[in-house]
Structures are given as C-alpha cells and as structure tokens.
Amino acid sequence: MQIKFKFLWLLALPLLITLPSCDEDLLTESPTNFLSPVNFYRNSSDAQIALNGLYAGQQRIQGYSGGDAGVALLWGMHGADEIVVPPWTPPGRRTLFLFSATPSLDVFFNVYSRHYQEINRANTVIDQVTAMTEDKINDEDRARILAEAKALRGSFYFNMVRIYNRLPLVVEERVNLENLEFTQSEPEVIYAQIIDDLTTAIADLEEFGASGQLSKGAVQALLGKVYLQMAGIPLNQTDKYALAAEQFKDVIDSDVYSLEEDFQQVFDLDNELNEEMVWVVEHDAPGQTIDGTQNSNLGSFMGPHGSLNDGGGWGTAWSMTDLELAYDRDDTRRRVTIAYGNAPNVMDSVRGPNQFKPWKWQKPAGQAWGNDTPFDYAYIRYAEVLLGYAEAHAQANGSVTTEALDAINQVRARARGDNNPETAVVDIQPGLSIAEFIDVIDNERYLELAFEGHRKGDLIRWGRLVDRMNNLTPQTAVWPGLPEAEPHEIFWPIPQGVLDVNPQMEQNPGW
Template identity: 65%
Template sequence: MRNTIRFSWLLLLPLLFTLSSCNDDLLTEQPSNFLAPTNFYRNANDAQIALAGLYAGQMRVQGYVGGDAGVALLWGLHGTDEIIIPPWAPAGRLSLFLWNFNPTLDVIETVYQRHYEEINRINTVLNRVGMMGEDQISDEVRADVLAQAKALRASFYFNLVRLYNRVPLVLEERENLENLEFTQAEPGEIYAQVVKDLTEAIAVLEPASNVSRISKGAAQALLGKVYLQMGGWPLKQTEKYADAASQFGAVIASNQYALLEDFQQVFDYENELNDEMVWVVQHDGPGVNIDGTQNSNLGTFMGPAGRLEEGAGWGTAWLATKLENTFEREDLRRRVSVAYAPAPRVMEGDSTEGPNQWKPWKWQKPNPNNWGNDTPFDYPYIRYANVLLGFAEADARANGTVTQEAVNAINLVRARARGDADPNKVLVPYTTAMPLEEFIDAVLEERYLELAFEGHRKGDLIRTERAVEVMSSLEKQTAVWPGAPEPAEYKQLWPIPQSVLDLNPALKQNPGW
C-alpha cells in the first residue's frame, strides 16, 4: 500500500492536500511552506508571500532537484547523447537513459503530479490576488504578481505538453473534490494558453537583469523557446519561427543581458545572478531550503569521480565521450564541461584517467566540499547564450537563408569559447555563405556544446526529429555502459502515468503505449 494517493493521481489536479490511503476520508494539509488560501489574502504583503511560494514550487519541478522530479535533469538530459547512466544508477533514471520506460515508472508519475500541484497553487494565487480590492493592494503590484504567476504557469504547461502531449488544461482554482473528471486538451490548445499567459505577462513585466524573479526579458525568452518548439515536431507550425526570432530579438535589443568573458564564471555559485542569466531557478543552500524537494543537486550530479568530501560528485552519471570528442581541443568550454580526472586531482590535465573516468562537470564545487544532495547552485533555465543561439536558428529558418544577424548571434557565442586563440584556426566564425541546412546543423551543434547538461538537449533532438537517429547510433563508450538505448518515435512522448489512467477513465493513453 502506498503511503499517499495524491490528488493529481486521482484527477491530475491536486488541491494543496494529500489523501492517506489508509484512511481515504481523511484530508490533511501538506506540511510545507505553501499556504492554504483561506483567510490569507488580506494585503500586498500576503500576495508577495504567496508569490514566493510559487517560486519555491518552481524549484521542485524545473531543474535539478531533490526527489528526482526536475524536468531539466530527468527529461532534458536523460536519454540524450550528453551522459551515460551506469547499471547501478536508480532504476528510474536508468530506464530513461535506455528509453525502456513505461507508464508505471515512478519518476514519470512524480513529474506529472508535481506539475499539477504547482499549477493549482498558481491558479489559486491568480484567483485570490485577482479578487483583492484597491484597499488591499495597488493596481501596479497586483498586475506584477499576476504577471509573474502567469509566466510560471506557462513554463509548467510548456513542460507538460512537451513531455506528455495531451494533458488536462486547468486554469481555475480547485477547492474541493467535486467535478473532477477532466479531459485532455489538444496540444495546440495548450500551446495557445502558454502563448496567452506569456504575452499577457510581457505586457506588464518590467525589464530587469541580475534578478531571480521573472522579468520581461525572461518571459520573452521563454516565449521564443515556445515558438521555436511549435515550429518543430510534433506541431510543425513553421510560421512560428518568425515569431521566435522576434521574441529572441527583443531580448537581444533590450541590452539587459551580455555574455560573460569567462565561461567558467557563468556557473560560479558566488556569482550566479550575473549578466548572462535571463531566467534563473534560484536555490539557497546548503541547509537553507525548507523542503528536500527544493534542494539543488547540480553540484553533486555534475561532478568528477571520487569522494564527495573531496569535491567529487555522485557515481551515477558519466560523460558521453561523443560530447567530449565534438569539442575542438582549444574550445575553452571543454575543460569547464568535462572532468577528466577524479577529485581532488580534477584540474591536473586532459584525459589523465581515460574516458572511463570522464564525468560531466560545469558546476564546479570548491574542494573540499561535501554538500551531498543540497548544493547552493542555481539552475540557469535560460541564459543569454541560449537566446543568441535560439535567435540564430529561428531567424535563419524564418528567412530561408543565412542572414547576417543570425551569423552575428552564433559568432558571439563562438568568440567567447575561442578566447584569445586565432579565429582563423579555432572556432572559425561562420559567414552568410553557408548553405541553410549546414548552418542549422552548426547551430544545433553549438547548442550541444554551449548548453551541455543544462536540460535543453532532449527538446532540441525531439523538435528537430533527430532523437531516434541520434540515440540509435549511440555506441558503447565507457566501462559503465548499461546497454544500447531503444528509442522509438512514440517514446518521444512520455506515457500518461498508469495510476492516473486507472483513476480517471476520461483520460486516454498516448499512442504506442
């Protein structure tokens, strides 16, 4: 018997509570930092506290978090050509790498459940703050809180539609267990709501940089990502590429963001809210977060082999040597992204232990520092390099040719990676003379290198219809090889959790499952 049966399993819409399976009639509030709505929304301070709760919810689902529920980790990274999962890794993560998961896999249920928990909290804030009068909150503050909440809801539904495709689209606060037989919305309807939420947020939010809250640029950058996805598989609405280029271009034109000169400094935990960060999922730690499901695992998942107390990481993710081989040898990003030797000797030089010891790195822990599962690293959901590369791809696709603007954007990223090396020999700048398809391939490879381990690879492979081909050709690379992945087109969409289908007959499983 499971300890709890959550509302999201019953109807895909949790109501800020959990049900005890030992006593289904007993409703108990979740012991967390999230607030129940009754008699709470009295003034602007209460509205800000409620908004802070939504940001805490973002920690639980968006990046690399405790409890194996972060979308960037489980969906964006696992089952890609960035990491290899060894045979002794947790069964759920190993299944994701091998593409042999099924509707009963616990992590697929957990990701689904937590998203709807957070969406219902957002809907509560939108409803309750929206009803607050002028005597309780100013129009300006109310509009700002609502805009940030809408952007967060858009980000969660963007996750759900990419992972599960047809899901319930719930936009109203739910306070009880009545009328819970929700049906699934078509992907186009979900994307339309995501666009609507972000468009309304953009109209209100102010430009800002070096902040952890959602600014106008953050919402514009996410909308650009949404349009870029809509242009690819499965919708293939190619007219959206122009919209994507417009949104990314607006972020660039705002002059709010810039690439840091030193690639490694982008990920320094003492300098995380830097000029390159557009949308940040901010974590405090160690030992600061209230709920273990909000803790950041970046510093230990992405770490060299060895002992945790010597600055090492977990032994459940190895570097895909394909990624290391794709870097040019003088690409400055290579030594930041690849740990070639075990801790604490990780900085000794290249390839000191051979590929069997290569680990993903990037978020480099001070040595010694055993943070375990609770690191202080923020997750960079969208950074400026992502915006530049998104613009380069979208602009070229929209125009059907390689424009100077697209070339300029990608060359900025390559110039930073080149450093002081000779541009005629290292990361040679691209020109408008490149054929369109060759340029698109170049942008996608640049994304592979620049954004490694940041949770974007799976989305890029799926939207460009390359996931099955890439993962089918992934070869044995290390002594920890667990076997070849078994990708298939239908597996590009996660199945609707079986427990949800069992409890809500109105829902239908994705094709192929």
Template identity: 40%
Template sequence: METVKFKGVWMILIGIISLTSCSDDYLDENPKTFVSPDALLTDEEGAEIYLVGAYDAVQDIIVTDDADGWLNHWGTLAADEVVVPGWGGDRKLIFLHQLTPSNATVRRMWESMYISLNRINSVVDRVGAMTPDQIEDEPKQRILAEARYLRAMINFALVSTWENVPLIEHETTSLNNLEVPQATPEEVYAFIIEDLQAAKTTLPMEQGGGRATKGAAQALLGKVYLQMTGFPLNQDDKFALAEAELKEVIDSGVYGLVDSYPDLFDYTNEQNKEILFSIGKEGPGKNEGSYLGAFYGPNGNVNEGGGFGTVYANHEWEASYDRDDIRLLNNVAKHNANNWTPEEGMFNPESWGTNKVPWRAWKWHAEKPNNYVNDAPFDNPYIRFADVLLMYAEALNGQGELSQAVIDMTVNSLRERVRLEPTAVPDMALGSQSENAAEILAERRRELALEGWRRNDLIRFGVYEETINAINQEGFSTAGNPGPNYNEFEIRWPIPNSEIELNPSLEQNPGY
C-alpha cells in the first residue's frame, strides 16, 4: 500500500527504478534486473547505463505504449485534428472536454510524469555527485546535459497541461515530507530555461541519432519561449529570445528538410537530417514498439495495417489541405486496409470511395499485412526542422519583423516540397501581423498534424476556445462535438483528486 500511495504522490524510490533501452540508435544496453545505484555509478560506463533510465522515463510518458501518451492525448485528442467515437472511453472524454478531477487517465498521466521526473532527477543528482576518480569531467557534463534536456521535456509537459504544478528539482528518496506546494508557472518555466541553457552550452551541434544535442536543446528552448508568449504568461519579450535560439539552429547547417514528406515517417529513414529529437521505438516483438501505426491508421483490421477505431479524421482538417498537397494523401486515410495497401491508399483514387465518415487520421504507414498492432517500429518525432522553420517565422511575426524573404525560407519552402502539381499549394504572401499569424498557425496544423503540438499551438495563439467551439462533425464517427461542453477553465486539466487527498498543499485548478 505504501508503494501505491507513493506513486500516487508523483514520485518513486530509486530502489525500484528500472532501466530500459530507449532507442536502437542509442545504447545497446537493455538491463531488466535491479542494480543498486551505488554499485552501478562507479565509472563512466555505469553512468551511461544510468542515463538510459532517463531516456526510458521520457519514453514512458511522452509516447507511452498504453493510453497515456502526452503528445497524443493532451496535444492531439483535445484539439481539432481528430474526432473520437462514442466508444472511445477516456479518449472520448478528453475530446469532449468532460474531464473531472477523478478521471483515471488524468491521474495516471500526472503520476507517470512525476515518476519519470524523479528518475531523471536521480540521474542529475547521482551522476553529478560522482568524483573525478570515477568519471572524467567531459563525459560527466555531457550526461548531465542530456538528462537536463530530458527533464525540461517533462517539466514543459507538466506546466503546459496543469499550469500550477509542484516543481521538484531533486530526487526524492524518502516517503517523509512529500507535501510539496505548487510553484507558479513563471518558476517552472524559469527552471526549464535554466536546464535548456545548460544543455545547449555543453552538448554538440549534431544530429544525435536519438540522443539530446545542442540543436535539440535550442529548438526546445525556442518552443518554450514561444509558449511563454501565450496564455497564461503572455510575455511578448520572449519572441526575440525564441528568434535567437531558432536562428542558430537554422544557421548551423546541420539540419534540413527531407525532400519527400512521406519519407519522414518511413521507419527505415527515421534518424534523418530533419529530426532534431525523436523518441525511439523498435518493434515488433522487442518490447520497445510504438502504437503510432495503429492509433493513427486506416479503417480495417490492424493486422492488415488498419487502426484501432478510436480516432477518426476531423473532416474540416482534411478540407484544409490543397487537393494536390502530398500531406493530404499521407495524413488522411480514405481507404480500407483490408482491401488496399498503403501505397494504393495514398495514390489510387479507386480506394477512397465516397463515404467520408470512416476517414482516419494517418501518418505512419504500417505495411500490409503486419503483426505490429501496438508494437510497431515507428519512432515518435518530438521536434523536427520543419517545426523550427515555422517557429522562426512565428517569432519574427510576433515582433512585427516578418518579411517575405523569411516566409519564402520557412512556410513556402515547406509548401514547395509537398506540391504534386506545379500550381498546387499557393505560396504564402506577407500580410498584416494578424493575417500572418493565422496563416502560420494553419500551416503548422497541415505540416505537424498528429505530432502532438496542436493544443499548445492553439493556446499560444489565443484561439483555443473558438477552435474547440467550432468543431462540428456529425455521424457515427464522433461522440458529439466538444463545443457545448467547453468552459474556459478547461484550457488546463484538473489536478487529480487523489493527489490533493495525499498532498494537502495542492490546490485544485479553478473551475474544477
């Protein structure tokens, strides 16, 4: 019972931390048995193995294989890219904005994030305490920088989702004194920035193959600064700070756009020049797989490359694409996987039919047939170069400094690569600041769909409420529309009642 309560208060004792591999592109170690941290952290090799636990902690909650992945559930289900049917369980409640403080998914995500955070804090604290005779300074500082990047990812998810959260800066190893009060959003963001500033100073500027790098840290720092320009902080001075970080990434020459948009999501080409950081997965049958191929997938049997049936395409999102935009064919499935291959589903109009009700959100195209189900080999992109380009345009526009030249380098370069016909997907032209913002936001939706950033984008641009209220899709493929249920306080999630009962220092978010 003590262990259950302890996990419910958002932490986990170091003695039960398990270490598992996070990517086939990172470390080969995949330890499954317990090793005392004191016995492990005696040299650089042990510290590297301990760092794997931090990567695994991020994998566990950001894109976990069960129902609680943050990018999917916070970032996509509660926005306007997909709709959820009546049999969608908690996914339906997230989509409809009917969450309560007793919701099981909200509780599990809170618990999992703080458990993951404590595992990462353990790496920072314990590797940081290693002596020069145990590990040389250069690998020590690199390991700490990677862990601090991962910690920033978790804290960014926490403050984005609940806004008013406890800020846990060090490992918790005792069940005593767990009544930690909430920090202000400003305090949490300041800690995230501190971690990312330290990470970018230490890490190399390179495509890291699944490991954190300077480019990944600067891109995430730019994203964090931009989020601070919106609700609840509304700090316009952060546009310039974001611009500076993102420009360094662009000017580094390390990253670039992949020529073919569909190739980005081919599991044989995952660590490409467009990926600044992705969360590694490997499957099937290795206990390291992803469920992207089935969570987002066409109608039909999952063993034929179909989806689970709990996520359908928002028809208005589908209509936002030019008909000759390859992203439309890649991101929306109109075929039945039982009858057509992924290639036929993309390019053969005969496979599409005329009934748009069963259209599915799609992006990672499982082959036909397959035995993936929720154990596919697809990595989950976290930040890619296309995102950097769009954020850079946003940062300049926020300062009133966006130019046509920058639009051509950013938005229009993305449109250039997705045209199936020379006259398709018209270029963006410089307009007013508000017109530019609307066009950049729309392009983010088309380009980054299903990658988990849509809700943060809508909140940051100040249009979350109006967007949710505008969702209007009828038929069996939706449990209803969220607008009638939406209240402005639902821009954030409720703090679980079980946490407040265990930690009286917590206060419920307003409105719940």
C-alpha cells in the first residue's frame, strides 16, 4: 500500500524548547500553513491526514534525509566501521568519523530538535484522536490511527535514547510556552515508554506485508530490536534476550515475510515493496517531496563518485577496506554492496582498495536525480529479523541452539546463491561457544546490513565500538585521519544550544 503524504504542519513546540532564543516570527503561524488541532480533527479523514503528516516526519529523520537529520546516515554509519569519510567531505561529518566533534556541532542539534518536533506531532495526533467523540470517528479507525502514531513515537524515542541517553520524556502535546524547562529522564524510563507505545500498538495493528503503513509485524520487529539493545551495553538487562527472541519468532511464524531469492532484488528500484521489507520508510522522487527536507539521499550519499547520469553519487562516503575484505569472494552480497571504481564500473578493481565504494542503492543509468532520489529506506528487513532471532535465542538459552543456527544459515544460504555450499559462505556448524557465536553474528550483520544504518547500535550493545574504531585499517588515498574514540562517546552530547536555553538539562558525562 503506497502512502502519498500531504504535509500538515502541526505544533512543534519542543523545537522551541531547544532554540537559543524565541523569535516572535517563529511563534506566529499564517492562516495558509496552520490549522489549530481543536478545529482540525472533525472526522476520520482529518485524523488520517494528521497521521500522514507524522509519516512525513519519519521520512525526515529516520533514514538518509536531505534535511541533515537522518539517523541511519548521521548516527548509524558515521563513526562506525562501514564507511570512510574522505578529506573533502563537509567538516561536520568528518568530525563524527574522527570522534573529534564538540557539543556545538550543528548535526547534534538538528537531530535532537527535529526528533522532538516529530515527537510533539505524534503527541498531538494521539491526544487529539483520543479526544474525538464517537460522532467524529469510529472505534476501528481510532484504534488503528492511535496504534500507528504510538509506534512511530516509540521509534523516535528509540533513536533518541540510543543517541543521547538521558532525555526529557514528553508524551503530551505542547500547546503553549509554559513549563518548558523539562528535566531529563533516565534511559530505563525512556525505554519503558517505548515498550508501552509499541506493545499497545501491536494489539491494534493488522498483520500484512511490506508497505509504508505500519503493520503488527513491523512493530513486533522493532520491539525485538528494542529488547535486544536493552540486553546489551549500557543497560545489560540480559533478561530481555528472551523477550527479543519471542518478538522476532512471532514475526517469523507469521509467514508474512520471506527472504528475496536474489540479494540484488532487495534493493532494486522496481522491486522496493518486496516480501523482505518489514518496516519501510517510503520516498517518491524526483520532485515529490514535502518541504525540501524529506528527500531520500540514498542514491547520492551511498552512490560511488561519478556522473549522476551514469548512476553515480557524491563520492563523500567510501567503503571501508575491512568491509570489502570481510566478504567471501563468492558471496553474492559483495558486488551488490561494493562498487569497484566509479559508476557504472563494478568490475574488480586492479587499482587497490582505494576504489572500494558503496553500491547498494545504485541508480539506473541515465537518471540524474541529484539530491532527490526515489529509493525507499528499509528500516527493518526480514534478514535482520532472522539475525536478531539467532542472537537473542542463543543468548537467552546460554548455548548456540538449533533454532539460532537455522536462522543465521538462512541468511548465509541466500548469500551463497548457486555456489558450492561446501566452499562458499558455508553454513555455521554446531559446537560454537556463545562468545564465538557473537563474533559470527557480528560479522554476518556487518556483511548483510552494510550501509543500512544499524552498525553503530550493534557495536555499542556488544561493547565493541571504541576498540573497533581505534583499530581501523587506514586507506591512504581517502583517509581523513585516525579516529580517537573514547568510552563516553558511545553517546552523542546533549547539544550546546539545548543546555544554553534550559538550565535544568545536564550534559552527558565526558563531554
């Protein structure tokens, strides 16, 4: 089901909370772009339009947004071991790679403030739809819209707690400028709200397949990811492994999703809503964006340097040498994920590792979309569900179970393709310790989910981010310097602009 979004500019007061000053013009809404929530929510159609506006906000912050707030790109990959950020890349992104940023970096503020803008949008939808009387909306529409809004709010807070750790927890819409000096909640409190939002949503969502509209399976998969993150560092709530395995197993047993036979087809522009897509952030382009900040930049950020007419990109993200070398030479994922030289040349390079570049979302030759590429962002794929289940089931049982091996070997079999199963991407065999199996999971997620925005979260919960970043293999031609990561940098700082305006806020330790 394709969802076409019409922008509804609802209240965004948490953005005001974080601004260094309050401009009177910012508080004045013109009649052409503002509808009071009290006057707007007249029927189910109005409620759906408001929800569509919330989906539009998801475009802005979840993946590879052109509005420099896309979490998958800025947090998930910059400062992880998938991409090299060349010296000519904009300074802010280089400092993320080098772990040399300060709290004043605009990226920290943009991600923070725009998330709270969308959280308040979600709060408005939830509060206003809850208050609608029976003559305005039927019970079925109310339950579904509230479920989708809560699931989206839960996903936004999941981003924020992993990125900033201690946060203000705001779950009611803000309609005035009173009592804006919020205090921070501990991460356990934030996670409790996320779990409540997602479990409440699951009960009222339908179980259908790949779509931009959220389903029960999509939210269960996210809840599994939430539990898996809680089981690792920094919370170390190991009882959550069993809960994660339960959620992933429900998605697997639903028989709604399956692996695409051909790995390349997973990312094909003509096959976007395939059966492997569990949670999808849809984009249409060119020229079909909402306000210029929801552009999908997948084909530009993650395209190799070269002519846009040949399907190339900006050349500001190069593939890490270690990533390319980690692939079995017969792994079908290698040539889908890595380009060798400039687009559209995907032959093995004879010029050395300085030619390794991302290629997962290659643009068809002859398309020059520039900043506005039409690729959907797959927030959760079925392959990640299988890998999450393998890890969680093994950890919950204290041994590498048959179920865990079957799940990871499904992913590996697809990567092997038609090559010899005894020599190419061989099945993982019984007999591994838990520690050895986590090493295998680490490597498999590295290869399968490369450039999809999950790597930093994985490395953090395994306690491997700092050591990994401080022991990278340099690439001489494009290496901007050696990262110098410190333990406190598993979290971003609270943006300086937030601290300046709200004396109740405290900086994360170490910053």
